[in-house]
Amino acid sequence: MPTGVYVCHCGLNIAGVLNMDDLKSFAEKLPDVAIARDLQFSCSDIGQEQIHKDIAEFKLDRVVVAACSPRLHEPTFRRAISKAGLNPYMLEMANIREQCSWVHMDQPAMATEKAKDLIAMAVAKAALLHPLEPESIPVSKDVLVIGGGVAGIAAALDLADSGLHVFLVERRPTIGGYMALLTDVFPTNDCSICVLGPKMSEVYNHPDITLITYAEVLGVEGSVGNFTVSGVRQARYVDEKLCKGCISECSNVCPVEVPSEYDFGIGKRKAIYVPYPQAVPLVACVDAKACIGCTRCAEACPAQAVKLDQEPQDFKLNVGAIIVATGWQPFDATRKEEYGFGRYRDVITTLQMERMLNASGPTKGEVVRPSTGKIAEKVAFLQCVGSRDSSVGNLYCSRICCMASLKNAQLVKEKYPHTDITIYYIDIRACGEGYEEFYVRAQKLGINFVRSRVSGIEEVEGELFLVFEDTQTGEMKRVRHDLAVLSVGLEPDEKADVLGNLLGLSRRPDRFFEIAHPKMRPVEAHIDGVFIAGCASGPKEIPISIAQGSAAAAKAVKLLHKGVLQLEPTSAYVDPEKCIKCKLCVDVCPKKAIAVKSPAYVDEAACKGCGSCAAACPADAINMRFFSDEQIIAQVRAATAVKREFPLIVAFLCNWCSYGAADLAGTSRIQYPTNARNIRVMCSARVDPSFVLEALRRGADGVLIAGCRIGECHYRDGNYQALQRVNVLKGVLEKIGIDPGRVKIVWCAASEGEIYAKDLRDFIGELKGLGPIGTELKAGKMVAKTEEKNEEDALA
Amino acid sequence: MMEIQKDMDAQGTHILAKQKTKEREILLDYDYKKCAGCAICVALCPKNALQEGPLQEIAKGLDAPPVLIDLDACAFCGMCVNFCPTKAFKMTVREQRPAPEPAEAAGSSEAQA
Numbered sequence: 082m083p084t085g086v087y088v089c090h091c092g093l094n095i096a097g098v099l100n101m102d103d104l105k106s107f108a109e110k111l112p113d114v115a116i117a118r119d120l121q122f123s124c125s126d127i128g129q130e131q132i133h134k135d136i137a138e139f140k141l142d143r144v145v146v147a148a149c150s151p152r153l154h155e156p157t158f159r160r161a162i163s164k165a166g167l168n169p170y171m172l173e174m175a176n177i178r179e180q181c182s183w184v185h186m187d188q189p190a191m192a193t194e195k196a197k198d199l200i201a202m203a204v205a206k207a208a209l210l211h212p213l214e215p216e217s218i219p220v221s222k223d224v225l226v227i228g229g230g231v232a233g234i235a236a237a238l239d240l241a242d243s244g245l246h247v248f249l250v251e252r253r254p255t256i257g258g259y260m261a262l263l264t265d266v267f268p269t270n271d272c273s274i275c276v277l278g279p280k281m282s283e284v285y286n287h288p289d290i291t292l293i294t295y296a297e298v299l300g301v302e303g304s305v306g307n308f309t310v311s312g313v314r315q316a317r318y319v320d321e322k323l324c325k326g327c328i329s330e331c332s333n334v335c336p337v338e339v340p341s342e343y344d345f346g347i348g349k350r351k352a353i354y355v356p357y358p359q360a361v362p363l364v365a366c367v368d369a370k371a372c373i374g375c376t377r378c379a380e381a382c383p384a385q386a387v388k389l390d391q392e393p394q395d396f397k398l399n400v401g402a403i404i405v406a407t408g409w410q411p412f413d414a415t416r417k418e419e420y421g422f423g424r425y426r427d428v429i430t431t432l433q434m435e436r437m438l439n440a441s442g443p444t445k446g447e448v449v450r451p452s453t454g455k456i457a458e459k460v461a462f463l464q465c466v467g468s469r470d471s472s473v474g475n476l477y478c479s480r481i482c483c484m485a486s487l488k489n490a491q492l493v494k495e496k497y498p499h500t501d502i503t504i505y506y507i508d509i510r511a512c513g514e515g516y517e518e519f520y521v522r523a524q525k526l527g528i529n530f531v532r533s534r535v536s537g538i539e540e541v542e543g544e545l546f547l548v549f550e551d552t553q554t555g556e557m558k559r560v561r562h563d564l565a566v567l568s569v570g571l572e573p574d575e576k577a578d579v580l581g582n583l584l585g586l587s588r589r590p591d592r593f594f595e596i597a598h599p600k601m602r603p604v605e606a607h608i609d610g611v612f613i614a615g616c617a618s619g620p621k622e623i624p625i626s627i628a629q630g631s632a633a634a635a636k637a638v639k640l641l642h643k644g645v646l647q648l649e650p651t652s653a654y655v656d657p658e659k660c661i662k663c664k665l666c667v668d669v670c671p672k673k674a675i676a677v678k679s680p681a682y683v684d685e686a687a688c689k690g691c692g693s694c695a696a697a698c699p700a701d702a703i704n705m706r707f708f709s710d711e712q713i714i715a716q717v718r719a720a721t722a723v724k725r726e727f728p729l730i731v732a733f734l735c736n737w738c739s740y741g742a743a744d745l746a747g748t749s750r751i752q753y754p755t756n757a758r759n760i761r762v763m764c765s766a767r768v769d770p771s772f773v774l775e776a777l778r779r780g781a782d783g784v785l786i787a788g789c790r791i792g793e794c795h796y797r798d799g800n801y802q803a804l805q806r807v808n809v810l811k812g813v814l815e816k817i818g819i820d821p822g823r824v825k826i827v828w829c830a831a832s833e834g835e836i837y838a839k840d841l842r843d844f845i846g847e848l849k850g851l852g853p854i855g856t857e858l859k860a861g862k863m864v865a866k867t868e869e870k871n872e873e874d875a876l877a
Numbered sequence: 878m879m880e881i882q883k884d885m886d887a888q889g890t891h892i893l894a895k896q897k898t899k900e901r902e903i904l905l906d907y908d909y910k911k912c913a914g915c916a917i918c919v920a921l922c923p924k925n926a927l928q929e930g931p932l933q934e935i936a937k938g939l940d941a942p943p944v945l946i947d948l949d950a951c952a953f954c955g956m957c958v959n960f961c962p963t964k965a966f967k968m969t970v971r972e973q974r975p976a977p978e979p980a981e982a983a984g985s986s987e988a989q990a
Binding site for chain 1: 881952955
């Protein structure tokens with residue numbers, strides 16, 4: 082089995098740290114290696130051509146590429162070798178960039194030694210590779226869009242126009258999101274609902290869109306191509322088919338008034354209401370929390386549409402892809418107590434200002450002081466309320482608030498030219514097409530700009546005073562205003578948490594949903610078949626949200642339009658001769674892919690290759706096609722063949738989170754010691770206790786198992802299974818006299834490179850305290866020689 | 878908009894509040910002799926239409942209702958009726974569907990036939 086080994090320089094990314102000549106000559110001497118080369122950029126056309134030529138010349142039947150993370154370029158090299166006639170699965174990669182050169186920049190010699198182990202491990206695994214043929218499965222061509230704001234609307238329309246059927250689920254009684262509530266929008270000051278309204282009704286009337294409003298998603302099962310989504314439609318107590326959308330017959334007679342969430346508290350609505358005149362669907366809704374059950378509305382409705390006995394309805398959908406467009410929520414301004422929002426009536430938020438300026442809003446477009454109802458003559462806008470503020474935990478810039486205040490200030494100035502308007506800002510961020518010009522226009526209109534972060538607002542005898550330091554003059558000032566508008570920032574919608582957990586989405590430190598790659602994959606989630614659009618992944622302007630909605634739609638079309646999906650042939654399979662029909666595998670399988678029909682049988686289309694069954698099987702009757710027991714054992718043996726440093730750690734990292742975290746530590750250049758030899762497995766539950774024992778027996782000083790955070794496993798509960806196995810294993814180790822501290826299980830999300838590095842550093846420290854493997858056996862006076870022999874037998 | 882007519886009347890110890898809409902007549906009958914003055918209804922009325930009367934004087938013998946009804950505010954939702962521990966409130970609803978017009982009735986019977 083002639084193997085080709087390619088050690089990539091990656092420019093200086095790898096060659097700048099590791100000794101390439103040393104690695105190349107090391108690789109040449111490994112068993113079965115027919116040719117070893119170092120390539121400048123192995124992923125480039127020249128690099129791929131070299132591999133192509135060698136496959137023909139040296140009759141290679143398998144290839145090892147020591148370069149970046151397989152999560153990045155495995156598909157590239159699989160394509161490259163399949164062009165040269167090899168089966169794409171005859172490739173193994175050694176990750177010597179993200180998990181070596183980038184994280185050990187200041188210890189080149191040790192990093193080179195580690196890279197040798199990684200290459201030897203990859204060559205050992207490659208020797209045991211088998212050609213695999215991918216399978217295809219039929220997929221649903223329906224798409225679920227969650228969230229009916231502007232991003233969700235854009236996605237739904239593009240999908241439906243491309244011929245896919247869309248289910249648009251919205252939590253509120255109407256679609257439209259926040260954009261439907263805004264007055265004019267920057268930088269053109271055109272009316273918001275005038276451009277959004279037609280899109281909203283297009284959604285309602287589109288034959289390929291099923292609109293499900295006032296509903297929530299409660300369960301998601303399955304995976305890319307075949308998700309089963311369950312949810313509940315709240316009772317709106319109004320029959321959608323009968324309601325004529327006359328808006329006021331029912332609400333006029335309703336005796337209950339509550340603050341309207343669509344006016345952010347400055348307007349009122351009834352217990353039965355239509356959110357706003359352009360709502361879609363234009364159907365009234367009863368607020369069950371406010372209704373007192375007088376039934377006047379039912380009597381007043383000329384269409385007899387009010388059905389107070391309506392019940393919530395469950396729904397179930399089968400979809401191939403899911404687009405998450407759950408949007409944002411405004412920062413709760415009461416958290417900035419110094420501004421007195423909620424205590425002083427004349428302190429309002431941007432969104433309340435938007436509603437006041439809106440001609441169909443609660444004040445019919447008049448900008449008034451809520452305390453007196455008179456037109457405000459001296460208006461202040463306070464920027465960065467809840468943004469760029471570590472005291473409330475929001476370090477990020479919310480991107481749209483500067484422009485929103487510039488716009489609102491201009492609208493006020495145009496309506497009331499004599500109004501004295503001041504914007505208190507830290508920096509004006511006006512980067513976008515036409516934004517800077519918009520800023521200049523505001524200045525020309527006579528709006529004042531004061532560079533300052535206001536330290537507090539005081540109310541004395543009904544008058545507001547802003548206290549601040551003008552940072553351009555250094556003076557402390559106290560200035561009276563009629564109205565103070567807090568430019569509140571954007572936060573992720575907290576009600577989307579449930580959905581994030583259901584789908585297994587990870588979050589960035591700013592709490593917005595994390596996309597698969599911060600630059601290259603802006604609308605893809607870490608989970609296959611799930612896309613994120615709009616403010617769910619961070620604050621964005623309207624055009625960018627629309628662009629992301631369309632981009633997510635395009636991705637979903639690309640995924641589903643053929644109606645079939647190629648599966649990774651990485652599934653489990655059963656050796657029927659060995660199976661003892663214990664059904665342990667059925668219990669651990671998160672995909673319900675195994676049935677025991679004497680013997681066990683794996684549904685390979687449903688199997689996602691986590692390998693938990695293979696680890697659980699007491700008879701070793703289940704094996705994996707790609708991460709096979711033999712391959713992993715070969716990696717363990719190669720990692721421990723030469724003990725190049727102390728403590729030597731064999732680490733098993735799950736493909737989805739912890740391997741991603743280790744890669745992220747690399748891209749973030751987080752430096753940590755070189756002791757770990759990482760083995761990629763699909764799930765922490767793949768780690769068979771025999772792998773751990775093999776590593777310890779061969780001289781590894783410790784074994785680290787890293788999985789997704791508890792509750793976030795990509796195979797539902799694989800990490801719980803791993804934890805349980807490790808706990809049992811620790812008990813066994815203790816009994817045979819080996820310190821159970823030599824096996825450690827940790828959790829890190831793909832976003833937690835720093836946590837992975839810290840866990841590893843901690844473990845190295847603990848192992849240094851324990852000493853080399855076997856120290857405890859020599860030290861243990863209680864352990865008799867005979868028992869020691871038993872232990873060796875037990876380990877073997 | 879649907880018209881809502883209200884009026885209030887007193888008969889002996891009964892205070893009768895009435896709401897008339899197009900299809901029904903609701904009668905809220907408050908018999909203050911039965912009322913213990915616990916004011917549970919005052920606390921739970923969603924419209925704040927009920928108020929405590931001069932309880933101390935009533936305790937000393939004044940003949941007056943312990944709870945006062947604000948007819949304008951009352952929505953005739955019936956919560957006071959449901960929660961009153963002494964059943965001092967009673968509510969009767971009389972549905973009075975307007976009789977179908979002769980022409981319409983004939984039309985519909987024809988359609989059925």
